[in-house]
Amino acid sequence: MKELRFDDVTxxxxxxxxxxxxxxxxxxxxxxxxxxGLVGESGSGKSTLARAAVGLAPIHSGQILLDGQPVPRRGRxxxxxxxxxxxxxxxxxxxxxxxxxxxxxxxxxxxAERREEVARLLALVHLDPSxxxxxxxxxxxxxxxxVALARALAGQPQVVIADEITSAxxxxxxxxxxxxxxxxxxxxxxSMLFISHNLAVVRYVASHVAVMYEGRIVEQGPVExxxxxxxxxxxxxxxxxxxxxxxxxATPHAPRTRSTS
Amino acid sequence: xxxxxxxxxxxxxxxxxxxxxxxxxVLAIVAxxxxxxxxxxxxxxxxLAGPSGDHxxxxxxxxxxxxxxxxVASRLSLELALAATxxxxxxxxxxxxxxxxxxxxLGRLVTTGVNxxxxxxxxxLALFFAVIFGVGATGAVLAIGFALAPSFARLVQTLxxxxxxxxxxxxxxxxxxxxxxxxxxxxxxxxxxxxxxxxTIAGGGALLAFAGLSFLGLGVQxxxxxxxRLLFEGIGMIYVNPAAALAPGIAVLVAGLAFxxxxxxxxxxxxxxxxxxVPVPATSSRLTGHAGRRDGTDGSTHMAMAPSDxxxxxxxxxxxxxGPAGPIRPVRGISFSxxxxxxxGVVGESGSGKSLTALAVxxxxxxxxxxxxxxxxxxxxxxxxxxxxxxxxLxxxxxxxxxxxxxxxxxTRxxxxxxxEVAVHHQGMTRRQAMARAVDRLRAVRVPEPERRATQxxxxxxxxxxxxxxxxxxxxGNPSLIIADEPTTAxxxxxxxxxxxxxxxxxxxxxxxxxxxxxDVTVVGEVCDRVLVMYAGRIVEDLPAHQLxxxxxxxxxxxxxxxxxxxxxxxxQPLAVVPGRPVDPSDVPTGCxxxxxxxxxxxxxxxxDPPLAPTPTGSQVACWHAGEPLELDEGTGELVEAKS
Numbered sequence: 001m002k003e004l005r006f007d008d009v010t011x012x013x014x015x016x017x018x019x020x021x022x023x024x025x026x027x028x029x030x031x032x033x034x035x036x037g038l039v040g041e042s043g044s045g046k047s048t049l050a051r052a053a054v055g056l057a058p059i060h061s062g063q064i065l066l067d068g069q070p071v072p073r074r075g076r077x078x079x080x081x082x083x084x085x086x087x088x089x090x091x092x093x094x095x096x097x098x099x100x101x102x103x104x105x106x107x108x109x110x111x112a113e114r115r116e117e118v119a120r121l122l123a124l125v126h127l128d129p130s131x132x133x134x135x136x137x138x139x140x141x142x143x144x145x146x147v148a149l150a151r152a153l154a155g156q157p158q159v160v161i162a163d164e165i166t167s168a169x170x171x172x173x174x175x176x177x178x179x180x181x182x183x184x185x186x187x188x189x190x191s192m193l194f195i196s197h198n199l200a201v202v203r204y205v206a207s208h209v210a211v212m213y214e215g216r217i218v219e220q221g222p223v224e225x226x227x228x229x230x231x232x233x234x235x236x237x238x239x240x241x242x243x244x245x246x247x248x249x250a251t252p253h254a255p256r257t258r259s260t261s
Numbered sequence: 262x263x264x265x266x267x268x269x270x271x272x273x274x275x276x277x278x279x280x281x282x283x284x285x286x287v288l289a290i291v292a293x294x295x296x297x298x299x300x301x302x303x304x305x306x307x308x309l310a311g312p313s314g315d316h317x318x319x320x321x322x323x324x325x326x327x328x329x330x331x332x333v334a335s336r337l338s339l340e341l342a343l344a345a346t347x348x349x350x351x352x353x354x355x356x357x358x359x360x361x362x363x364x365x366x367l368g369r370l371v372t373t374g375v376n377x378x379x380x381x382x383x384x385x386l387a388l389f390f391a392v393i394f395g396v397g398a399t400g401a402v403l404a405i406g407f408a409l410a411p412s413f414a415r416l417v418q419t420l421x422x423x424x425x426x427x428x429x430x431x432x433x434x435x436x437x438x439x440x441x442x443x444x445x446x447x448x449x450x451x452x453x454x455x456x457x458x459x460x461t462i463a464g465g466g467a468l469l470a471f472a473g474l475s476f477l478g479l480g481v482q483x484x485x486x487x488x489x490r491l492l493f494e495g496i497g498m499i500y501v502n503p504a505a506a507l508a509p510g511i512a513v514l515v516a517g518l519a520f521x522x523x524x525x526x527x528x529x530x531x532x533x534x535x536x537x538x539v540p541v542p543a544t545s546s547r548l549t550g551h552a553g554r555r556d557g558t559d560g561s562t563h564m565a566m567a568p569s570d571x572x573x574x575x576x577x578x579x580x581x582x583x584g585p586a587g588p589i590r591p592v593r594g595i596s597f598s599x600x601x602x603x604x605x606g607v608v609g610e611s612g613s614g615k616s617l618t619a620l621a622v623x624x625x626x627x628x629x630x631x632x633x634x635x636x637x638x639x640x641x642x643x644x645x646x647x648x649x650x651x652x653x654x655l656x657x658x659x660x661x662x663x664x665x666x667x668x669x670x671x672x673t674r675x676x677x678x679x680x681x682e683v684a685v686h687h688q689g690m691t692r693r694q695a696m697a698r699a700v701d702r703l704r705a706v707r708v709p710e711p712e713r714r715a716t717q718x719x720x721x722x723x724x725x726x727x728x729x730x731x732x733x734x735x736x737x738g739n740p741s742l743i744i745a746d747e748p749t750t751a752x753x754x755x756x757x758x759x760x761x762x763x764x765x766x767x768x769x770x771x772x773x774x775x776x777x778x779x780x781d782v783t784v785v786g787e788v789c790d791r792v793l794v795m796y797a798g799r800i801v802e803d804l805p806a807h808q809l810x811x812x813x814x815x816x817x818x819x820x821x822x823x824x825x826x827x828x829x830x831x832x833x834q835p836l837a838v839v840p841g842r843p844v845d846p847s848d849v850p851t852g853c854x855x856x857x858x859x860x861x862x863x864x865x866x867x868x869x870d871p872p873l874a875p876t877p878t879g880s881q882v883a884c885w886h887a888g889e890p891l892e893l894d895e896g897t898g899e900l901v902e903a904k905s
Contacts, residue, residue, distance in 0.1 A: 041753040042724075054435045078437040090428035094450045100429075104436030140842050148432070155436055170610045170780055175824035175836030179898045182835070197754055204826040204836070227828070241758035242828055243783035 001191045002067040002079070002158040004030040004053070009062035011045070011052050022048040024215035025062070030159060032067075033189040035181075037202030037223065039238060040212035046195050049212070050161045053193075054082045066158055076107060081152035085164040087144035091136040097122075097147050098132030104155035121150040125180060142173035146180065153184075159191040166201060174201075181205050199242050203227060211235045269530030278526055281519035289339040292332045300329040311502045318508040321494060331491055331508040338487040338516070341480075342468040344402045349409025349467070350460050356410065357417025361425055361448065362440050372418060378411035386411075387470060391479045401480040405470045409463055416459055420452040458528040465520030472513045488513045572742050572774045573599040573622065576636035580617045580798075583629050584847050591846040592617050593798035596873075599742065602772040606785030606806060608821065609795035610843045615778050618795070619744045622776075623661050624648035640741060656687040660735025662728070664747040669731055670719040676730055677703075677715025683737040698737060706733040706763055725756035729763060736767060743767070744776045749784065761788050782809060782821050794818045797844035797854035800873055804880035814876060814887040817855050820900050823893070835898035853885070860901045861886040 011023040023045040030036045040046045051057040053064050055073030064071045071080055081104065084090040091100055101118045109117070119129035125146040136144055145165060152160050162181065166174040182205055184190055196202050202209055203223055210220035211234060219232040230236045269275040304316070304324035311319045318328035356375050360368030378386075386408040387401075394400030424430060425448060433443050474480035475489025476496075486494075488509040495506035580592035592614040599605050607615045621632045624644060637644045640658060642651050663669050670679060680702060681695035690698065696715070703711035706729040719727060728748060735743055745764065749757035765788060768775055779785050785792055786809045794802040794815065802815040813819050823837030830836070841858040844850070853871055856862040866885050873883040882888075890903035 041755060051431075056431055056434065076437040076439075078435060080435070082432070082435045084428040084432060086428060090432050092429040092433075092447050092451070095446070103433060103438060151432065151436070171782065171825050172610055172821055172839045175826075176838040176898065178826065179835040179838065199754070200826045200828050200830065203828060204830055204832065237755055239828075241754040243758075243781070243787045 001032045001189050003032045004071075004080070004159040004191060004193065005065045005068075006049065006053070007063045007065060009049065009052060009064060010060045011048050011057050012060040021060075021215055022057075023052065026212075026215075026217050028210055028217060028220065030191050030193050031208070032191050034208060035185055035190075035192040035194050035206040037206030037209040038193060038195045038212060039197060039199055039202055039209060041197060044212045045215040046212045047163055050082060050163050050193065050195055053161060054078070054080050078104070078155055079158040080161060081155045081157035081159075082161045082163060083145075083148050083152050083165045086168045087141050087148055088168070090148050091144055093136055095135075096132065097134055097136060097139070100136070101132070101147060101151045101154050104151060106156065117154065118150075121154055122147075124153065124184070125150045140173070141169050142176055145169060145173075145177050149177075149180065149184070153188075157190075159193065161193045161195070163195045164197070167197070178204055199227065199238055211238065265531055266527075269527050272526060272530060274522060275526040275530055278519055278523035281515065282523045285335065285339070285516045285519055288332065289336040293336045296329045296333055299326055300333040301325065309498060309501060312504045318504040319502040321505065322498075327491070327495065327505050327508055330486060331488065331512050334487050334491055334509065335512065335516070337481065337485060338468065338471065338489070338513075341398060341402055341471050341487060342405075342464060345405035345467040345471065346409065346460060346464045348403065348406025349413055349463060350456075352407060352410035353413025353417055354456075356414035358421055358444055358448070360418060361421055361444055375411055375414045375418065379415050381411070383408045383412070384470070384473075387474065388479070391474065396479055396482065398481050398485065401471060401474045405467050405474070408470070409467060413459070413463065417452070417456065420455060421448055424448050424451050454531055455528070458524050458531065461527065462521055462524035465517050465524065468520060469513065469517045472517075488516075570601045571598050571638075572601055572603075572640060573597075573776075574636055574638040575622065575634060578618065578621060578632070578634040578637060580614070580621050580626060581631050581633075586847070588631075589847045590849070591798050592621065593849070595793075595795070595798070595800050597793055597800065597803065599774045599776060601741065602768060602774055603791065604768060604775040604777060604789040606789035606792040607776065607778045607795060608780065608782055608785050608792060610780065612843050612846065613795040614798040614846070615795045616746050619661075619746050619776060619778050623659060623744055624651075624655060625661070653687060656683065657738030658741050660732070660738075660740040660743045662731050662735060662743065662745040662748045664750050667719065667724075667727060670727065672719050675716055675718060676722065680715070680730070680734050680737055683734060687738060699733075702733040702737055703730065705736065706730070706767075707759075708733065723756075724752055725759060728752060728756075728760050732760075732763060732767070736771075736773075739771070740773055742774045742776065744778075746778045747780070748777070750779070750781075757784070764788065782825055783827055786810070794821070797849055798846060799854065799883065800881075801855065801884065802880065802882045803873065804878075804882075808878065808880060812878065812880075814878075814880065814882045815884045816859050816861055816886070816891060816900065819891060823900065834893060835895060837893060837900055838898040840897075840899055853883075855884075860891060860899065861889055 006026050006028040009023055009026045010021060012019045012021050014020040026049055028036070038046050038049070048057050052059050053071060066079055072078065098115070098118050101121055102114050105114055105117055118132050122129045122132060127143060127146050127150070131139065136147070139147065166177050169177060178201065181194070185192060194202065194206050206223055208221065209223050209226050210217050211226070211232065212218070213234045219226060219230065219235050226235065227239065230239055270279055302325065304320055304326070306324070307316060307320050308324045309320065309322055310316060316326045316328065318331065321327055356371060359371040363371065387404040390404030390407055391400050394403050430443060430447050433447055471480060471487065472489035472492065475487050476493045478493060481487045481490045491509035492506055492513070495509060499506050575598065576596045577594045578592060578596070579590065579594050581588040581590045595618060597605070607618065609615045617626070620626050622637070626632050634645060640654065642654055644651060648655065670676070677696055677699045680699035681692065684690045684695035684698050685692060700711045700715050703714055708714050708726060708729050722730060743764065749760050752760060761784065764775060767773055777785060777788055786806050789806045792804055792806050792809060793800050794817065796817050802813065802818045804813060809818070809822055813822060817839070820837050820839045824839065826836055839858055844854050850857065852867040852869055853859070853862065856866040859866065871883045871885045873881050875881050876887065891900045892903045894901045
């Protein structure tokens with residue numbers, strides 16, 4: 001696994017006369033083997049930053065480096081892989097799960113090797129390898145998101161970018177996907193940029209957190225530090241907005257016990 | 262896939278036109294083989310003869326049988342139309358997919374070119390090409406083919422752009438898949454169906470266009486003949502022998518109609534594909550209707566206040582939709598009540614029936630859905646009489662807030678007048694009064710600069726602002742109940758907090774009751790007094806919100822609560838997961854619906870459905886093993902029966 005570094009990255013859309021700066025001089029490091037959470041409201045540029053890293057959005061200035069080398073944005077070998085928000089639109093409805101997962105596998109392996117690799121990846125995300133022959137229509141949202149994770153891992157990535165991967169899922173499934181992310185990170189030592197608007201989710205999976213607001217990063221640091229002692233007003237606002245995290249709540253909360261009995 | 266095509270054949274039109282298309286194609290194949298000789302025979306005794314036993318449609322100037330000539334001409338007519346269609350479709354495909362393959366700049370150039378060509382009249386284009394390529398069959402084929410190309414290219418461009426914007430294409434690009442491969446593997450298979458359908462329709466069009474060109478003398482030349490050519494020859498003697506023109510005319514008509522209608526019926530058959538599961542009623546379009554129903558008949562007879570302080574009283578509510586194998590029952594008998602000023606939360610997974618419950622209460626379930634209940638009273642009025650009987654009451658006293666406020670407003674009308682409409686229709690205000698009320702209400706829901714905002718259109722509002730305006734529309738009357746269906750799911754956390762605060766403030770000020778539907782237990786726990794947990798169309802637990810953490814008894818509720826991380830979640834433990842899948846409403850198991858996913862389930866659970874029964878703590882729960890100890894399996898995250 002390698003370190004991903006955004007160095008003063010700016011992304012601009014629109015025409016020369018009316019440019020719109022979606023990402024404005026962002027510098028951010030995802031250390032090797034660590035999960036960095038990126039939080040911010042919609043329109044803050046967090047998804048654009050992710051899309052710029054994988055070549056889906058044009059970079060106006062700045063650099064995105066992987067262990068000091070520019071990230072390849074073209075060609076067959078992609079050390080950066082991305083998992084998308086909506087598992088219902090991120091899998092081709094006409095391709096079997098196996099074909100979808102096999103797609104990013106680097107070329108040069110035989111058919112049997114690819115099939116074996118697909119089975120290994122599906123097992124890694126706790127899916128029965130027999131789903132390889134199924135079409136995505138037969139899978140639930142949580143299962144699809146597991147397939148999307150397996151597909152990202154098939155590209156043998158150095159860094160995985162997860163863009164709001166749980167926000168389209170039911171809460172009961174969200175927990176399972178978050179557990180999986182943590183497990184994969186622990187077992188494979190994945191470096192990961194984990195984008196979310198939910199601070200509680202970021203707190204659960206990430207060791208570092210960066211807060212993005214209007215295209216800039218306004219605060220970053222270790223999770224405990226940022227969440228316990230926020231420096232920027234927007235971070236404080238975000239913290240106050242986490243449901244169940246307000247000093248004065250409408251209803252009294254019973255003391256929380258972890259193991260329900 | 263094949264089943265969908267079969268369904269096309271099951272419609273009368275689909276079957277008839279499919280049979281016609283097959284008949285025309287078979288005719289085109291066999292006719293020249295069987296009847297070429299008879300079509301070429303010169304019967305010099307019968308020149309320019311009318312219909313007779315020997316010659317059913319008469320003969321032409323050389324005494325040849327027109328009926329057989331029309332039959333034999335089917336092959337050339339079809340071949341030429343087919344060739345033109347193939348040229349048109351191929352050229353259209355090349356031009357249409359070019360933007361994807363060539364990249365942004367060159368692609369834009371191609372798109373502009375196609376757009377200009379589309380604006381050019383097709384027939385004129387064909388005539389223009391006919392002059393360039395010369396008069397004759399080849400020129401006409403090229404002419405019609407290229408005239409078809411721009412519109413087809415435009416269609417392909419639109420379809421390609423739609424698919425290319427989807428995440429799975431992005432995912433393939435991130436995976437390093439090349440453009441050509443993306444086109445072949447991801448884009449073309451997903452747009453093939455509409456393309457095939459449109460190519461069929463274009464084939465019918467080409468057939469007619471060809472007949473037209475030949476008729477004008479610009480198409481097939483002597484001695485070859487197609488239907489257009491025969492028509493051209495027959496029209497000269499239409500007063501002598503009408504059948505000479507009618508025979509090829511009917512042939513063109515039948516073949517053209519067959520192709521066009523077949524294409525149309527396939528398009529229709531494939532377009533209305535069955536969406537699996539329960540049909541979701543079109544809620545948003547009904548909303549404005551709900552707020553602005555015209556000629557509001559006076560519902561004041563039902564306005565008499567209920568004796569109790571219940572705003573809403575529901576007993577044994579059931580919602581069903583007809584399904585292929587008997588009715589589907591997404592809501593299977595639920596009872597609850599809401600008191601004045603109370604906030605009731607409804608939580609559950611998607612498909613648990615929570616939204617349908619709300620829609621049923623708001624009288625927004627559309628045909629063929631059926632709502633039944635032993636009691637369904639809103640402020641003492643019996644809603645089972647149907648929405649018409651109570652439109653005034655519903656329009657002023659019950660407010661509905663949906664997840665996506667963008668689809669709940671008419672995009673072409675100003676916000677202020679959409680809000681004012683409610684007051685004009687339900688409260689009998691003048692336009693001016695209603696407008697003032699709308700501005701006042703926008704201010705009440707904390708929309709900044711309400712006077713200016715009222716003159717703006719929905720797209721000029723941000724998501725959070727639109728949701729406020731939606732709530733503002735709800736409080737145009739004096740509602741005693743607000744039903745909010747996932748009102749904050751599409752919003753950012755900070756905006757979500759503002760909208761929840763707003764709902765809270767409205768409750769406090771006017772003693773309004775709130776039914777808040779959400780899949781997020783934390784949101785419901787924060788805002789509501791009482792929470793209903795729904796599973797598979799039933800209430801499985803009804804408990805005070807503050808008991809959610811730690812006091813819940815049903816294993817499903819406990820798993821839901823433990824599945825959501827909050828700022829105090831133990832980082833060393835996995836989050837709880839609920840194994841398995843939610844129940845399919847068309848296939849509800851006997852016994853407890855949750856048994857298949859429940860760690861406590863035994864044979865009794867799988868055979869006898871537990872009733873919702875009161876507990877010592879003041880809540881109600883439907884579980885044979887309510888409150889039995891569970892612990893978190895640290896390996897899988899599943900809740901398991903505690904070993905003690």
